Amino acid sequence: MERVGMMNNSSSNGQSLWHSSSSQSPKTPTTMLDRALSSRRPHSDADLSDSGESGTDESKTKRPHVYLLASNFVSRIGHQWLPCVIVALLFLVLLFLTSLAFHSSSFVCVSRFDPAARIGFFGFDGLESDFGALGVPWCRSKHGKEVEWTSKDLLKALEEFVPIYETRPVKNNMHGMGFDHSFGLWFMARWLKPELMIESGAFKGHSTWVMRQAMPDTPIISLTPRHPEKYLKKGPAYVDGNCTYFAGKDFVDFGSVDWKNVLKKHGVKDLNRVLVFFDDHQNELKSRIKQALKAGFQHLIFEDNYDTGTGDHYSLRQICDQSYIKGGGHSCFKDGDEARIRSNRKKFWEKAVDTEELCGPGETWWGVRGEMRDDFNHSNTQISYNQHFQNSRYVESILDVYWELPPVAGPSLTHQSRYDPARSTPPVVADGRRRLFQRIGLGRLDKSVFNGYTQMVYLQISKPGS
Ligand SMILES: C[S@@+](CC[C@H](N)C(=O)[O-])C[C@H]1O[C@@H](n2cnc3c(N)ncnc32)[C@H](O)[C@@H]1O
Secondary structure, eight states: OOEEOSSTTHHHHHHHTOOOOOOOOTTOOOOOOOOOOOOOOOOOHHHHHHHTOGGGOHHHHHHHHHHHHHHHHHHHHOGGGHHHHHHHHHHHHHHHHHHHHHTGGGGOOOOTTOHHHHHHHHHHHHHHHHHHTTOOOOOOOSSOOEESOOHHHHHHHHHHHHHHHTTOSOSOOTTSOOHHHHHHHHHHHHHHOOSEEEEEOOTTSHHHHHHHHHOTTOOEEEEESSOHHHHHTTSOOOOOTTEEEEEGGGOOOGGGSOHHHHHHHTTOOOGGGEEEEEOSOOOIIIIIIHHHHHHTOOEEEESOOOOTTOSSSOOHHHHTOOTTSTTOOOOOOTTSHHHHHHHHHHTTOTTOOOHHHHOBTTTBOHHHHTEEEETTTTEEEEOOHHHHHHHHHHHHHHEEEEEEOOOSBOHHHHOOOSSOGGGSOOOSBOTTOHHHHHHTTGGGSOGGGGSOOOOOEEEEEOOTTO
16 A cells, blocks of 8 residues: 655654654554453362361251252142143243343443453453444545554654653643544644644644644644633633634634635645644534635644544544445444444443434434534534435545544553444554553553543545646
């Protein structure tokens, strides 16, 4: 597969910045769950006689007693009832076993979102393997190009990013990015080395700060209705000195900016050197991709790339969830395999959706119950399956690269309990690799920062006319 970069010299520059301290590949997951077998086994008669304690074993002295009781009972009810009693008992045993087979999960006495319980129930493999049969959809690009970075690059960079993240000004970024996406944005900005970074949706400025850590001298343009300096009055926020804010009374939506003019003012001639980051919860197709294409931008990152049935705007992941894509399309059949798997997964992952939530009336599963959501779910439109299908064909026709950021580490390590790992790509640090997780400093972070992963995605849009 062809690999692509953003700028002419990005590859060599990007590589030279990496620390070379880690040689461990994330592709060697520990997949075996050590199940401790009970060393206890029933004592045989021989064991007991060997121990010399058989004479004092209470169970032995009780056995004839139970037998006597049973035979007394049988003789009392009379021999004519015996066959009926045996048949009834067999029937009850059969009934119990059948119900156990059908409802085995409900017999598992575990706390709902407890990580140890999840591993005990699914095993490390099972954390993701249930969906393996169904797969996870992926947007197809025109020529099958891939990003030039590898999982080894991600792992090395992760080690470098942890101490940077620890110095963030906005420690509590609830409703904004957590650790996984902060890392992804920092990593990609640093690798791509843009001449200009544009962000849409800044909130308290955490994402602006992340981009600044990646590229200390690169100008930023930030579009956000409320200026981050407003948040400063109430608590921590970040306002950047080399950032042009379209915020507050100067706010302009990304789709209404005169980009030709703005880019000219910033001295940007090559649109291939601009990185656009969206975290504004707008319909990614109708608003953002079409607007970015019109302006000629080629490198886009979407922070929230919600899975089908979830989220507040129509996302790339949703658009590409199609029956003709491997792992795409859904069954709304209530007694089907998918329904069973979904209801099991829902027991363990807060954000997992079961078939009832996934499917709207008339088995409309695409988008969110057949809706194309927009603007933090303030507006939404019911679309037909045919429209949904056309949307994905359109995206495929303009896409050079589609790359979803993997989660930084498996849930047995991060203890995140929100997103279902079966609906994401394998993590950078695989489940079970606790020592590696600790060594790169991830163990120092508060668990809550690992809860916000929603498949951040990098898109490279084809050059016009290609
Ligand atoms: C999830 S927050 C962004 C979080 C931020 N990127 C971070 O990680 O800290 C979404 C932001 O988008 C802003 N927003 C809402 N509508 C917008 C629009 N049309 N264009 C740009 N930003 C918008 C909201 O005011 C809010 O600040």
